[in-house]
Amino acid sequence: MISEGKNLRRGWTTGTCAAAATKAACQALLEGHFPPIVEVTLPGGQRPAFVLAQETMGAGFATAGIVKDAGDDPDVTHGAMICSTVRRSDHGSGITFRAGKGVGRITRPGLPLPPGEPAINPVPRKMIIAAISEVAGPHADMEVEISVLDGERLAEKTLNPRLGIIGGISILGTTGIVIPFSCSAWIHSIWRGIDVARAAGLTHVAGATGSTSERAVAAHHHLPEIALIDMGDFIGGMLKYLRDHPVSHVTIAGGVAKMTKLAQGMLDVHSKRGLADLEALAQVARDGGAEEDLALQIAAANTVAGAFEIALEAGLDLGDRVASLAWTTASKVLNRPDISLEVLVFDREGGLRGLAPFAPTGHSEASQS
Incomplete structure (x- = not known):
């Protein structure tokens, strides 16, 4: 695939690597x-090949190791x-699974596997069983x-501890392939x-866009x-899942x-998807009673944070107005009474700058008018 003029290599999931290592060890x-x-077969039928990085045999066992290549994804x-x-x-007994050192174990309900099971997800398990077959x-x-x-240390950089997966990483993958800079892994972690x-x-x-707002909420x-x-940045991804899993x-x-x-209708708020419209923010200020000179200063600000400060110094707090408009955007996605x-809108220090209070989302315009 190509991004910003560069060819990006795809890679292999932990599930694919585990299946390939298992097949080699079984052989x-x-x-x-x-x-x-x-070679192993991926869910889509592809047959990638791997070279082993570790080989050990002993009394009644064999161990194979493969170094995961995630391509150009910052995995x-x-x-x-x-x-x-x-x-x-x-x-x-069939095929049974165990979590070795560096692979997590599930301790909370709600995940695809029950508490007590190794964090080896269903698709990788199917791939492993097929590889053994x-x-x-x-x-x-x-x-x-x-x-x-070193899976315990790696897990600290993931959401596993929050999800109740302790002791290491999860063995994941639904296609067997890592697509560089794909949002799918993050969306699945939200779900x-x-x-x-x-x-x-x-x-x-409470869904938060970053660590400061998460601590604050x-x-x-x-x-x-x-x-x-x-x-x-995936507000829409969270809301759509909550609509079906309330x-x-x-x-x-x-x-x-x-x-x-979000107030301006963007459900994916990453900077690459576009910048906030300061002219539209200036119109919000006008609707809130700002004089034209103040509105023009807001429209000409370098950043949204700067625009907020300009408004606040003039005695106009935009926070509640932005929160209300953001509520309207989000409520249309949920649309469930x-x-x-x-x-909640927070500043860079975690201070509350705007609030749209709890209201049912089944009738968005009426609820926050």
Whole structure:
């Protein structure tokens, strides 16, 4: 694929690497030697090939390792050693999975697998089972232990601790392929956060665009960590999932610039998707009673934060007006009277600059008029 004039390499998910390592280890266990190259079948039918980075055999087991190549994606697991240790198991037991060192274990309900299970997601499990079947047949009885070198440290850079996955990273992947700078991984983490909150019985979740607004909304409502959804720029992605998987109270929290974008109808508020319209913000100021000179200063500001400061110095606080418009944009996505929505606007220091209070979203214009 091409981005900003550069050819970007695709890579392989941890699930693909685990499946390839498992196939190689299974072959070594059965045949007494490791293959020089190992191929696996992806969900889409592709057949990538891998060279092993680690080979170990012992009494009743074989271990193979593959270094994950995420292509040009800034993936925290790029370069990680994904290992699989395969052992024979009791007749009729089928394929069983274990979390080795560096692979997490699920401790909370709401995820695709129940508490107590290794954090090896369903699609990677299917890929691993298929890889074993290619070597040992469809009725093989094997124990598969997946481990990741330094996985505990890597997991600290992910949402696993918040989701209740402890001890390491998750083995993930739905297509087997990592697409550089894809938003899909983040969107899926948002969904899983909502699933975990719902499974825990929470009635209030808060999506924040960044760490400052997340800390601020947590303090504002005294929310537990499990209620906090790291939605980043993907406000629409969070709202659409909540529309189908409702929680009775939803808070959207963000800085002045991103909430201004939401107020102007943008559900993806990344800077690459466009900048806030300062002229439109100036019109909001006019609607709030600003004189034309002040409105022109707002329109000419360098940043949204600067525009807010100009307005505040003149005695006009734009925060509540922006929050109300942002509420209207977001409520149209939810559009459920059983979901009450709130929007909070924070400055760079975490100070509350605007509030649209909780109101049902089934009749957006009437609720926030």
